[in-house]
Amino acid sequence: MANNFFGITDIGKQRDNNEDTFIAQKADDGNFIIACVIDGVGGYVGGEVAADIARDCILQQLSYIAGDIVPLLVNTITIANQRIYDRKLEAKQLENMACVLTLAVIDIQNNLFYYAHVGDTRLYLLRDNSLIKISKDHSFVGFLEDSGRLSEEAAMDHPKRNEINKALGFNPQIAHDPDFVETGQSPFLPGDTLLVCSDGLTDMVDKNLIKAILTSSGSIQDKGEKLIDAANSKGGKDNVTVVLVQNDKAPRKYSATRPAATTAKVTDEIIDPLAQPKLPDGPLTVPVKQKSNRGTMVVLFILLALALTGFLWQFWLNYQLTQTPVKVVAVPPVKVNNAEQIRLQDTINKLKGRTLILSDADFKQPIILSDTLHISQDSLYIKAKGNIIFKRDSTYAGPGISLAATSKYIVLDSVAFEGFKVAIATRNDALVLKHVVFNNCMVPVQTSYIFPDKKYISGRLFGGLFKIDTLSKTTK
Structure with a gap:
């Protein structure tokens, strides 16, 4: 797979700064694609700082991806939340900063994606010309829209559209709330496309237009730029960020084939694998010439004499050793690397x-x-x-x-x-x-674990990121 992911962000038409950031790249091992959109909140400076802290944390924690991925994503977001909160305590002007994000990790080899989500950024899956919203908006208006109590058009114009009830940096104790981070996983089939975006897109562009752009011809870079242009043409009230990932593997096709006819010869004869081989026809006994036993007796006598001589020699040596003290010197083992x-x-x-x-x-x-x-x-x-x-x-x-x-x-x-x-x-x-x-x-x-000397330490060890692989590998 090549040229199958793309990310872009734009300041929009009415903002003076861009508090959005994104990730669209492969992990260092090359087996996973990281697709993430982060939307900062909290003022001119604070939103950008919170978004950058979250981005740096994600790239650090997901440099290599292995094991049970969903807990890994939750742990990553928990660490990012704590780092944002700690930075707020250090700087008074950042006390209101926070961010929301949607993070997806795509397993290229196994056609799967995993996601973790907090806030009102969004994750969509395009499959067979159907655009499906995967994540849920963590806001009151988003709840009304997701539950069908409010239409998409009404939600886009609602005055409290951007009031969120979950974000990173507000509460340092999110690790104790198992429902704080929304997570999931799903197949990512050949032909599928993932869209991760900020609310700067979905507040301006409805689902039908997004689907029309994603199903149009052109590269995913063209489609990403068209989504940005569509949001700006509608007014561009907010920063706009889009990340696209496409599974461009060729779909597998299978054709039915007739089983090949066997060419093995079938007989009614039952073969016993333990039976003695069949001898050729002939006489049942073979005459054997008898030999004299005299030579055998001579050989046995010689062997017995040699054994007796060896026993007497060994007895004499043992006697001499017992009469002479031997000094034993301990030699330390030498460690030799091969x-x-x-x-x-x-x-x-x-x-x-x-x-x-x-x-x-x-x-x-x-x-x-x-x-x-x-x-x-x-x-x-x-x-x-x-x-x-x-x-x-x-x-x-x-x-x-x-x-x-x-x-x-x-x-x-x-x-x-x-x-x-x-x-x-x-x-x-x-x-x-x-x-x-x-x-x-x-x-x-x-x-x-290494801690600084004479300092108070708080926290807990995060476990559960190791698992037994279901696909065993035989090692000889």
Whole structure:
């Protein structure tokens, strides 16, 4: 898929600044598209600041995406909310700032999308020339419209259209409200289009015109620009932001085929696989020439004599050793890294990019670790091509892989660990696992948290982002 996502924002016709921002890009692993529209509220300066804080937080938290995605999105929005609230406490002029947003993550390979939503930005799905509103407006007028009590035309002209009841930055305790963030997931089929937009579009342009533009000819960039132009031609009362994602995969077509006729020969004979093979016709016995036993007796006598001689020799040696004191010197074990481990550590240390592909054609399997593999990069994506297995050397008791305290996003994809007491030692929340297998590891992941000395600490550890993959991967 190429050229299948696009984002654009415009100040509109009546505003002096743009409090909207957006994200339209792939995550660092290349497997997901992030589509997000953020609408800032709270004045000339505050809205822009809140929107930028949320955008930076989303890009940081979703740099690599793995595991159960919906909780990951909720956690990301929770962190963004806290950062906006903390910034408000630092600056008096920002005390009214907040933002609303709609965040979608599209799984390109598996034709799925996931979303999280707060406020009155919107998410639409276009499928088979039908435009479906996925998200719900978190406002009183939006509730009336979504429940059918108010028509779209009446809602667009309602004087309280822009009064929202949910936003990021108002309440630091949204983690305790499971219904604060609206979430969901849905198939994203070939031919589908996702539209994420701010209310600057939907306050000006009705659903029928939006659908007409999205189903018209042209690229998604053309369609995004046409949506902006449509809002501005209606008055452009607010900032207008649009993000489009298109599944441009070719639809799969299947044709019915007649089963091929079998060419195997069918007989009524029952074959016993344990039966003795059939012998050719001939005499039932074969005459065998008898040999004399004299040679056998001679050989046995010689072997017995040799065994007795060896026993007497060993007895004499043991006697001599008991008469001579032997000084035993303890030799400390020498830890020797094998060539494969040295080469892998050197590859990690000298890597210039942020992605490392490990191929089982390049490394002998399994990779025996007699010391810890150290990862010191800020961000790193390690992906296996084939079966990559890290196996503990029988004399080694330390962790297989250790992440530096400065690491922020380290992804391990499709690797296996075998026999470690601690497979991975990490700090803070830097580690992301994707299709990782732990075989006979006492502690698969050991996490330590680093806090400043002599400071009061509050908060909780966020769990539940790891899951057992339903599609198992067999590692040999």
